[in-house]
Amino acid sequence: MDMDEPAKQRVVLAHSESTDEAQSLLELVELLFFAYRDFVGDPDRLLEDFGFGRAHHRVLHFVARNPGLTIANLLTILKITKQSLNPVLKELIGKGYIISRPGSDDRRQRHLFVSERGKSLAQDLMSLQTRRMARATSECGPESAMVARQFLAAMIEPSERAEALKIAAAQDRLR
Amino acid sequence: MDMDEPAKQRVVLAHSESTDEAQSLLELVELLFFAYRDFVGDPDRLLEDFGFGRAHHRVLHFVARNPGLTIANLLTILKITKQSLNPVLKELIGKGYIISRPGSDDRRQRHLFVSERGKSLAQDLMSLQTRRMARATSECGPESAMVARQFLAAMIEPSERAEALKIAAAQDRLR
DNA sequence: GAATTTATGTCAGTATTATTGACATATTTC
DNA sequence: GAAATATGTCAATAATACTGACATAAATTC
Incomplete structure (x- = not known):
């Protein structure tokens, strides 16, 4: 690095913005990758026993x-x-985990419900996560969960966020 | 709900543990699902232009x-x-995004590097995330990023955590 | 009441990303 | 020289996604 070329160095700094900030964001990206990998890994193992996959x-x-x-x-x-x-x-549906019923209002629609068996498996999977x-x-610490909740919500595409929060806040019918 | 059956109510509570706590954990699970879905959605669109996928x-x-x-x-x-x-x-490698070189120490190994083109695409993808x-x-708020970082790290499988943190903390060579 | 739209179901073909198993090659280690 | 290691490759398979085309039944519109 030529020490007598301050202009060049300034360009480099401008390109990398605030280095600490950028490094912190990079770490978040990678930690999310690893966290998610393990987060879905637990249920994957249980699902195998039933011949099911992530879908x-x-x-x-x-x-x-x-x-x-x-x-x-x-x-959607x-x-x-x-x-x-x-x-x-x-x-x-065929294996009896989900029940499909035509809507009484609009009979073209199918309303989906879990059976007892489905409820039980859903509970087991959920409890792993x-x-x-x-x-x-x-x-x-307990405060961290609240912050994490807020942060994850803020990561959701703004146009989808309201819908996602509504689903996440659904009364828990699993118990 | 029968008001004079406290025993029954206690059983329900015992099964659901602390309801608020459980509800909060459920929300975290679902928000992580939505956040990750959008998190990988951004790069996916750019990758398409290059005929590449998530892998x-x-x-x-x-x-x-x-x-x-x-x-x-x-x-690993x-x-x-x-x-x-x-x-x-x-x-x-074929499209010139990554360069593979035999190790000078152990010539069976291949050491991988990004080319200029690879570096540029990696940067673009990273900046989306x-x-x-x-x-x-x-x-x-800025404090939230630090908490999120800690929380995500805590979600990683303990046996993998040290390795994951090491990778995430790698000096940024992308710029 | 006929025409259109909507919600769902299904078939065919294809792509991406993953797996297991088997085997080849070059190089290092014992 | 034999064995282990790092990588490369082939074949077969599976899960999950896609687009496009078309079918059916029910609701809505004209």
Whole structure:
């Protein structure tokens, strides 16, 4: 590095903005990657025993949390196509984890519910993930969970945030 | 609810533990799902323009952040098999985003580096993700980022945590 | 009441990313 | 020289996603 070229150095600093700040953001990005990897790893192992995958987990989870959900609702939450959902949902219904009922109001719609079996599996999967959250909370202190909650919410796409918060705040019907 | 059956109520409470606590953990689980969905959504759109997928992103990212990484290192970080990595890495090398060099110490090993082109794409992808983190930080306050960092680290599998923190704390070589 | 729209279901073809198992090659270590 | 190690490769398979096309039933609109 040429010591007598201060202009060049200024350019470098301008490009990297505040280095500490940038480094902190980078760390958050990578820690989120690792945290999520382990967060989904727990349920993955249990799901294997049932011949299910992550896609089954997500469907079962949101149906358990939002009984009476329609197909269209579910597709919006999961952001997948009906063609992707179909085989997964069919399998969950076929194996008796989810129950589909035509709507009484609009009979074209299907309202989805978990069976006792589905409720039980959804609970087991959920408890693996809340356990991880509980451990992190106990390590970082109860206030940290509130901050983490706020921070995660702020990461959600603004246009989706209200909807996501509404779902997350759903009365817990799993117990 | 029968007001004169305190015993029953106690049983319910025992099963659900502290309801507020449980509800808070459930919310964290769901918010993490939505946050991560959007977190990976940004880069996905950019990657499409290059004919790359998420797998390419992860490889490019960790090579950019840890120049000289060996294949074995990379497999450990990503927790995938070499057969899964192979086509992705070959494509990144073939298109000139990553450079592979035999180790001078152990010539069986391959040391991976990003090219200028690879560095540039890695930067662009990273900035999409740090931007989201920056937005969340500005919404929740600078202290929140530190708490979020601690909380995410606590979510990582204890046996992996030291390694993950080491990687996340790597000097930023992207700029 | 006929025409259109909507909610769902289904088929076919394809892509990405992952797996296991088997085997090849080069290099290092014992 | 034999064994272990790091990487590369082939084949078969699976899970999860996509687009496009089309079918059906029910609701809505004209």
